[in-house]
Amino acid sequence: MLWLTWRQHRAQTLVTVALIAGAALLLVLDAVPFDVIKSLPVVPVLVGLFWGVPLLTREHERGTDCLVWTQSVARSRWLVVKFAALGTAVTLSGLAFGAVVLGWTEASDTPMDRFSGEVFGVTGVVSGAWFLAMFALGAASGAVLRRMLPAMAVTIAVFAGLVVGAFLAREHYAEPEVAVSGSHGLVVPDGALVTGSGVVNAAGERLTWDEAMSACAGAEPVSCMRDRGYVRQYNLYQPADRYWRFQWTETGLLLILTVVLLGVTARQVVSRSR
Amino acid sequence: MVWLTWRQHRAQMLVTAGLLAALGVLLLVHGLGADGLPGEALNARFQSLYTYISWLPVVPLLVGLFWGAPLLARELERGTHRLAWTQSVTRRRWLTGKLGLLGLVVTVAGLALGAMVSAWLTSFDGVDAADRFGDTALFGGTGVAVGAWWLFAFALGAAVGGLVRKMLPAFAMTIVVFVLVMVASFQARQDYAEPLRTVADGPLPGALITGSASLSPSGVEVAGDAVVPECATAGRETYLSCIEEAGYESVLYYQPADRYWRFQWTEAGLLVLLSVLLVGPVVYRVARRPV
Numbered sequence: 001m002l003w004l005t006w007r008q009h010r011a012q013t014l015v016t017v018a019l020i021a022g023a024a025l026l027l028v029l030d031a032v033p034f035d036v037i038k039s040l041p042v043v044p045v046l047v048g049l050f051w052g053v054p055l056l057t058r059e060h061e062r063g064t065d066c067l068v069w070t071q072s073v074a075r076s077r078w079l080v081v082k083f084a085a086l087g088t089a090v091t092l093s094g095l096a097f098g099a100v101v102l103g104w105t106e107a108s109d110t111p112m113d114r115f116s117g118e119v120f121g122v123t124g125v126v127s128g129a130w131f132l133a134m135f136a137l138g139a140a141s142g143a144v145l146r147r148m149l150p151a152m153a154v155t156i157a158v159f160a161g162l163v164v165g166a167f168l169a170r171e172h173y174a175e176p177e178v179a180v181s182g183s184h185g186l187v188v189p190d191g192a193l194v195t196g197s198g199v200v201n202a203a204g205e206r207l208t209w210d211e212a213m214s215a216c217a218g219a220e221p222v223s224c225m226r227d228r229g230y231v232r233q234y235n236l237y238q239p240a241d242r243y244w245r246f247q248w249t250e251t252g253l254l255l256i257l258t259v260v261l262l263g264v265t266a267r268q269v270v271s272r273s274r
Numbered sequence: 275m276v277w278l279t280w281r282q283h284r285a286q287m288l289v290t291a292g293l294l295a296a297l298g299v300l301l302l303v304h305g306l307g308a309d310g311l312p313g314e315a316l317n318a319r320f321q322s323l324y325t326y327i328s329w330l331p332v333v334p335l336l337v338g339l340f341w342g343a344p345l346l347a348r349e350l351e352r353g354t355h356r357l358a359w360t361q362s363v364t365r366r367r368w369l370t371g372k373l374g375l376l377g378l379v380v381t382v383a384g385l386a387l388g389a390m391v392s393a394w395l396t397s398f399d400g401v402d403a404a405d406r407f408g409d410t411a412l413f414g415g416t417g418v419a420v421g422a423w424w425l426f427a428f429a430l431g432a433a434v435g436g437l438v439r440k441m442l443p444a445f446a447m448t449i450v451v452f453v454l455v456m457v458a459s460f461q462a463r464q465d466y467a468e469p470l471r472t473v474a475d476g477p478l479p480g481a482l483i484t485g486s487a488s489l490s491p492s493g494v495e496v497a498g499d500a501v502v503p504e505c506a507t508a509g510r511e512t513y514l515s516c517i518e519e520a521g522y523e524s525v526l527y528y529q530p531a532d533r534y535w536r537f538q539w540t541e542a543g544l545l546v547l548l549s550v551l552l553v554g555p556v557v558y559r560v561a562r563r564p565v
Contacts, residue, residue: 015446036457038328038411046449054442117325148441149344153289156336167325197318209315222312233314 001081012050016093027103040122044130045159047090052138053151060146076270090135091128098127115193115243117167124247129254136261143268171195173249176236191240202229275371286341290383298390305397313400320398330415334427335452337380342431343444350439366561377425384424392416407534408482410460422542427452429549436556466540469527480531491521
């Protein structure tokens with residue numbers, strides 16, 4: 001089975017290794033394309049498209065599942081070995097990629113923040129978890145839809161939803177700290193993730209910008225805010241040392257998702273007749 | 275041919291139209307809600323959506339994958355080209371009909387997206403980051419360049435599919451080539467015209483800054499990333515004040531804001547040219563090759 005897995009998936013494996021090596025080479029050559037960093041959060045979807053989706057759709061579309069699943073290897077064993085071998089390969093690739101991107105952020109002249117939305121998901125341990133979860137997502141949508149193009153489209157759509165969801169959820173992994181402006185303006189510690197801002201009223205209560213604006217509805221905003229005593233501003237932030245805690249939180253959430261998706265896949269393959 | 279094209283590609287067309295409509299509603303609601311907000315809040319509102327808008331440069335890739343790559347690769351991989359190309363419609367007409375119609379639809383869809391993003395941007399006039407010229411994602415996602423990017427991605431996918439003849443490798447190659455062209459365009463964009471130079475420090479609203487330098491009192495220019503000789507021994511913190519004391523002035527190289535449209539047409543022209551160069555040989559090869 002291991003030989004079969006390698007034989008069927010060596011193209012993906014070799015290309016993935018080559019691409020990660022290329023990314024590492026850019027780091028060594030000091031030629032990191034910083035314009036591309038904004039696009040990094042979309043990288044894990046490639047794993048879903050090229051590792052996950054073809055796993056079953058390729059067999060179904062070509063009819064080769066008739067041959068494969070009627071050999072001496074049981075369907076459940078076929079699936080377990082594929083999951084284990086490919087899942088391990090994908091996770092290791094993700095961790096390696098995460099290490100390379102972390103290197104990129106440190107090589108940058110302008111201090112790049114590893115906590116920022118652009119790179120958080122593709123650095124550290126969560127990078128491996130995203131790769132694995134996207135592999136499972138691609139496999140599951142392929143198992144349910146059985147056709148490559150629709151499965152790819154669904155994988156991309158669900159991935160986009162998950163990324164946006166992660167962007168929005170991330171700041172809520174822990175209760176944020178508050179910084180209120182004094183005479184020196186706003187002071188937020190280096191490397192922190194700013195998650196919200198607004199004004200502080202005379203009574204010391206915090207109002208978001210939307211609340212402050214609706215209180216001033218119809219009036220000229222700047223003078224109205226001054227009249228109402230909204231002179232100080234505040235920022236909500238997550239301190240830089242929560243980076244690893246947040247990494248593990250997101251990793252845990254993604255692993256739960258992975259288990260669910262692999263369960264869906266296994267159910268489709270093992271219990272459904274052709 | 276029109277009916278066949280519609281019938282074979284209606285899934286893509288409907289999904290694309292649906293996504294564009296959804297995005298349009300989102301941009302409209304978000305833009306209208308920004309009306310009358312003061313500076314700080316306007317900035318925060320802009321940033322809340324810009325995080326996602328900054329992924330615009332990779333959107334044309336989806337067109338390449340789902341419109342372009344399957345066009346030929348799907349027929350060739352399944353062998354259905356043997357049926358399709360032995361009917362009364364000639365291969366050449368089948369190809370030009372499909373490429374022409376779908377290319378037109380894709381370009382119009384891209385231009386529609388660009389118009390929506392441009393309209394959204396006008397709600398954020400006072401925000402520095404809402405810069406359709408200086409920001410790589412916004413430049414490629416507005417104006418006419420966005421239509422050209424969609425067309426290019428479609429042409430790239432179709433050409434690669436025609437050459438590789440299998441879907442998965444065609445997908446992978448489309449992604450790799452697209453990313454390379456995208457990165458190259460980021461680098462090349464600032465060189466579409468000779469930049470202007472200014473010694474005054476004044477703000478340059480809407481301009482694309484392409485480089486900086488320091489100008490010594492004697493008129494010698496030191497590039498922005500090189501160390502001024504008088505201050506070679508100064509520390510990191512004192513360096514800026516040191517070059518100021520030595521009488522250096524800062525020089526900026528920039529592309530003024532009114533070159534936006536010229537640059538848009540330059541990029542669009544390059545991409546359309548590239549599309550023709552990609553598709554031409556594939557049409558020729560596919561039309562000539564035995565079925």
